[in-house]
Amino acid sequence: MSIQARKERERAERERLIVSAARELAEAEGWDAVTTRRLAAEIEYSQPVLYSHFKGKTAIMAAVAVEGCAELAGELRRARTAAEGTRARLAAVGEAYTAFARRRPALYDAMFTHLVDLPWATPEAPAPLREAFGELLAAVEPTAAEGEDTGLLTETFWAGLHGLVTLMRSGRLPEAGHERRLALLIGHFTAGLPGS
Amino acid sequence: MSIQARKERERAERERLIVSAARELAEAEGWDAVTTRRLAAEIEYSQPVLYSHFKGKTAIMAAVAVEGCAELAGELRRARTAAEGTRARLAAVGEAYTAFARRRPALYDAMFTHLVDLPWATPEAPAPLREAFGELLAAVEPTAAEGEDTGLLTETFWAGLHGLVTLMRSGRLPEAGHERRLALLIGHFTAGLPGS
DNA sequence: GCAGTGTTGCTAGCACTGCTAGAATCCGGG
DNA sequence: CCCGGATTCTAGCAGTGCTAGCAACACTGC
Numbered sequence: 001m002s003i004q005a006r007k008e009r010e011r012a013e014r015e016r017l018i019v020s021a022a023r024e025l026a027e028a029e030g031w032d033a034v035t036t037r038r039l040a041a042e043i044e045y046s047q048p049v050l051y052s053h054f055k056g057k058t059a060i061m062a063a064v065a066v067e068g069c070a071e072l073a074g075e076l077r078r079a080r081t082a083a084e085g086t087r088a089r090l091a092a093v094g095e096a097y098t099a100f101a102r103r104r105p106a107l108y109d110a111m112f113t114h115l116v117d118l119p120w121a122t123p124e125a126p127a128p129l130r131e132a133f134g135e136l137l138a139a140v141e142p143t144a145a146e147g148e149d150t151g152l153l154t155e156t157f158w159a160g161l162h163g164l165v166t167l168m169r170s171g172r173l174p175e176a177g178h179e180r181r182l183a184l185l186i187g188h189f190t191a192g193l194p195g196s
Numbered sequence: 197m198s199i200q201a202r203k204e205r206e207r208a209e210r211e212r213l214i215v216s217a218a219r220e221l222a223e224a225e226g227w228d229a230v231t232t233r234r235l236a237a238e239i240e241y242s243q244p245v246l247y248s249h250f251k252g253k254t255a256i257m258a259a260v261a262v263e264g265c266a267e268l269a270g271e272l273r274r275a276r277t278a279a280e281g282t283r284a285r286l287a288a289v290g291e292a293y294t295a296f297a298r299r300r301p302a303l304y305d306a307m308f309t310h311l312v313d314l315p316w317a318t319p320e321a322p323a324p325l326r327e328a329f330g331e332l333l334a335a336v337e338p339t340a341a342e343g344e345d346t347g348l349l350t351e352t353f354w355a356g357l358h359g360l361v362t363l364m365r366s367g368r369l370p371e372a373g374h375e376r377r378l379a380l381l382i383g384h385f386t387a388g389l390p391g392s
Numbered sequence: 393g394c395a396g397t398g399t400t401g402c403t404a405g406c407a408c409t410g411c412t413a414g415a416a417t418c419c420g421g422g
Numbered sequence: 423c424c425c426g427g428a429t430t431c432t433a434g435c436a437g438t439g440c441t442a443g444c445a446a447c448a449c450t451g452c
Contacts, residue, residue, distance in 0.1 A: 163359030170308075170311060188384045253440090
């Protein structure tokens with residue numbers, strides 16, 4: 001009984017070790033550097049051990065992505081609750097979102113650009129994913145007009161942020177001007193608001 | 197003199213063959229299926245021939261991306277010139293952009309998601325890239341307020357479209373609702389326009 | 393017409409990838 | 423103390439992008 005519990009505990013511990021090692025390696029050298037061999041060496045086990053925990057490399061990335069979503073949700077919440085007023089809250093959340101993406105590019109890639117085989121826009125989506133989206137929703141909701149679908153509106157706003165981030169990170173948009181582009185996006189999503 | 201001209205012509209012909217084969221293969225089975233071996237077989241030459249034309253696989257993808265940009269520019273222009281009125285033009289261009297992305301996902305990936313090592317936001321960017329952006333600019337410009345930077349505004353609008361497309365294609369946004377999300381984006385970028 | 397020459401394209405192979413079958417090893421229970 | 427079963431490792435597969443060095447070809451000058 002007790003010894004099996006210990007084994008399960010150790011196993012869970014090692015699983016967390018895999019995920020955090022993958023994340024650290026990715027953040028330090030990019031996802032290309034995260035090979036199964038390299039990752040196995042990092043956790044001081046052999047390759048096949050990885051496959052006893054995860055179905056494959058993409059499953060490991062998915063686990064990292066979920067972890068990242070939890071973190072992002074926290075940062076968005078902090079930004080939102082710290083700001084006063086509808087417009088300022090949306091601006092703060094947008095700022096926090098893009099700052100997160102720029103500070104942790106590899107994490108962001110795992111979450112929102114790489115194919116990771118996670119259920120997204122469904123109730124079965126992992127909690128951290130729904131939480132992160134919920135934070136965006138909470139910031140966007142007050143800006144909605146009468147009868148507007150706040151879910152769709154949030155998705156559209158999210159797309160704007162995501163586009164800014166990815167196009168910039170791939171060199172398609174110059175870093176310079178990011179603040180002003182973000183301000184334009186916020187401005188267009190809060191036009192016609194009494195508080196502006 | 198003439199024989200060298202013929203050789204160069206044949207060489208250029210083969211280069212075009214490589215690019216179009218890569219493109220067709222990518223559109224049919226995705227970029228993962230475009231391996232150097234497969235591509236070589238497709239053009240009925242051996243692998244090293246590819247490297248006498250392009251620096252590597254990414255360079256081939258870049259060539260495909262440029263071709264795709266030219267095509268996108270054409271479709272955007274058609275959409276823009278066919279529509280009447282500032283708002284309708286922006287809507288038509290947005291519609292054409294997302295339709296292109298959904299119809300030719302592999303092409304779109306090469307152009308705007310994969311790392312392709314092309315100069316983008318500079319004067320040295322290939323003409324088709326600048327043309328495609330110019331089409332967006334032409335549609336966005338009339339919506340700009342007094343003293344607004346139309347370049348930055350276009351970039352922001354582009355980011356919105358790009359975000360919608362990529363999040364949808366990776367399953368992060370449901371296909372259903374695309375039209376309404378696009379309408380919301382257009383709406384927010386044309387608010388406060390006399391013609392609305 | 394023909395040998396020499398220089399380019400052109402091919403064969404073979406490197407170092408690496410994700411992933412897995414089967415051998416070896418370790419650990420708890422009798 | 424030793425056996426049995428779970429656990430982990432070694433070794434290898436099929437595939438990747440890319441390249442060195444050789445063979446064969448086409449063209450030039452005689």
